[in-house]
Amino acid sequence: MKDIIFIHPPPIIDPKDLQKSLMPPYLVGYGLLHIASYLKSQGCDVDVWNIPMFYFNGFDLEDIKALIKHNNPLLIGVELNWLQFASGAIELTKIIKEINPNIKVVLGGVHATIFAEPIIKKYSEFDAIFLGEAEASFNQYYQNLENNRSLENIPGCYIRKNGRIIKNEGRKTLEIDEIPPYSLTLLKPRLKETFNVGSINTCRGPCVFECQYCIGSRKNYPIMLGSRKKLAIHSPKWILKQIKLLLRDTRNLAIQDYIYCAPKKRINEIFTLLKKEKLADNIEYFNIAAKPGSFDKDSLNLMSDAGIDNIDYGIETGSDSVLSKLRRGYTSQKVLDSIDATVEAGIFPKTYWMVGLPDEKDLGETKKLIKETIDRFAYPRWITPLIILPNTELFRTPEKFNIKIRMKTFEEFLSFSTSKINRQRYYPQVITHTTKDMNVDDILNAANELKDYILTFKEKIIENLKTGMKKYFHFHERLKEPLIITRLVHALDTLKNTLF
Ligand code: SF4
The missing domain is CATH 3.20.20 (TIM Barrel)
Incomplete structure (x- = not known):
């Protein structure tokens, strides 16, 4: 069981399509890894799942669903650093919500930021989309969620609240050296040598x-x-x-x-x-x-x-x-x-x-x-x-x-x-x-x-x-x-x- 799971999605949800992606699917953005590392430094129990690497190792979609059910986290952060992963990010989020609609699912990353407004308007499965650097905002979101406090005023994100979409400005950044370095041990499964x-x-x-x-x-x-x-x-x-x-x-x-x-x-x-x-x-x-x-x-x-x-x-x-x-x-x-x-x-x-x-x-x-x-x-x-x-x-x-x-x-x-x-x-x-x-x-x-x-x-x-x-x-x-x-x-x- 984990408090938070960060997910690097596949380009397309069907594992059979993994090798047909136009761009290599395995590399996880360091932005996600730094957020995970920061949350860990704040005492949270986090995992980072590389779904394409799970597929590469022979897992199918049912295995991924079973993993989500078993871990049943409070919060899942999905990475969308590059458009290549957009369809997989959306489909995976729909699956998570079918498994347990109470799991909060949020999106972040470079291309999530660029397309935040159309995504949150169209895909009601996302509870929030973080804009730009998100260590501080994500932490605040999680702390409020865990302590049953309002999520409405988290800075630097779009939030869905009772069917309404709220855009909160005022993005927070950490002092550059306060961002903790990350370890590759955060990743599950571990990267194969070729992609390591x-x-x-x-x-x-x-x-x-x-x-x-x-x-x-x-x-x-x-x-x-x-x-x-x-x-x-x-x-x-x-x-x-x-x-x-x-x-x-x-x-x-x-x-x-x-x-x-x-x-x-x-x-x-x-x-x-x-x-x-x-x-x-x-x-x-x-x-x-x-x-x-x-x-x-x-x-x-x-x-x-x-x-x-x-x-x-x-x-x-x-x-x-x-x-x-x-x-x-x-x-x-x-x-x-x-x-x-x-x-x-x-x-x-x-x-x-x-x-x-x-x-x-x-x-x-x-x-x-x-x-x-x-x-x-x-x-x-x-x-x-x-x-x-x-x-x-x-x-x-x-x-x-x-x-x-x-x-x-x-x-x-x-x-x-x-x-x-x-x-x-x-x-x-x-x-x-x-x-x-x-x-x-x-x-x-x-x-x-x-x-x-x-x-x-x-x-x-x-x-x-x-x-x-x-x-x-x-x-x-x-x-x-x-x-x-x-x-x-x-x-x-x-x-x-x-x-x-
Ligand atoms: S603006 Fe800077 S980062 Fe962007 S392509 Fe030019 S040199 Fe590279």
Whole structure:
């Protein structure tokens, strides 16, 4: 029996559809894990259930129902960080309410926040939807619930009360280092080795940049996601504590937030401390996301010494005019400089690209830049169509970008969750817009064209890594070449399988 159960839902409720999801279903957002960790620190008995991982282990829906009945918690918090899980989150909540209508079920996460109003209006099964960071509000909700106090005035959420919907403003945030680090032992079932990555949340709040499609940008974050006025970065000591906690249960780490827009001084303080602690020997894989130009040579060298062995660069396009229109803040030359500096520091650069960007007439400049980055030992990891979410500049003012928005309502966006992988690899239902130069088919074809283009370099990319490994080994003796090559070959072999 537990007081609270947090649930990472499946994309679609039927376990048979688990492997047909358009995006990988297993990774639980660290937001949920931090809330669980905070509630635990307040004395609550909590579990975090990863339903896709239960399915992976052979559980079916009847087993999940039996688990809910057996635990019969007072409160269940369902995660909706990404639209991909929307249908599963809704269906699972309906099932919970059928089992016991007295269990309070609340929703939270990044995309729950963006679509909170239409969701709470349409799906009466949700008792509340939390907006943005929810450690403090969720705790207050639970304490009031347990002590039979009113739930009406909990800040930072939509609440359903006697058929009425109340929106409470005034989102509460904790001091950044008061948020407790989380442990992977919170998760049930434990992650299988292949998916066992510890994600480190190093910062919260708005990014300092203003990319026109980003919900976390300095302009869009305050509208949608939260009450922090500026980026709050965890102290190096807190980050070290989090990493040590994660390393008890995994050897794979990732930093996928936007620490890359932090000041250089803070970046260097963090990685100086990690280097001093000599953690690298215990780490098998240490990844970080970045924007080209985020880190200079000093920082990259420190990061490499601290154990970072690969960086995901969101490059998006090779067209300088499109980069400028999207306010990405770098040029294709900056991309090449970043790749050079990264390789020089003994870090493997992986690159991420988009299609369907405003004013991108053809793929010529992007192909050229992809080739130039491959020539410099980078590996193009990901091609995706641009996704335009509500309240971004592209969504609000499509005419400024010569685009037409195809998806506006939550019901339309549900297709990200209900679409399944098909043999034709054809997914028009998840293309959010068209551009002046590209209709839906053109965008889908562009994604395939870039993937085909990358695969013409397959042997070279693998050979590059083997050559580059000498350099990476020099910096990271712990790296296991066969494992890394196998991972790369697998990633290239499956590049065409999914859209995202
Ligand atoms: S740099 Fe990254 S996080 Fe910042 S606004 Fe751009 S896309 Fe968003």
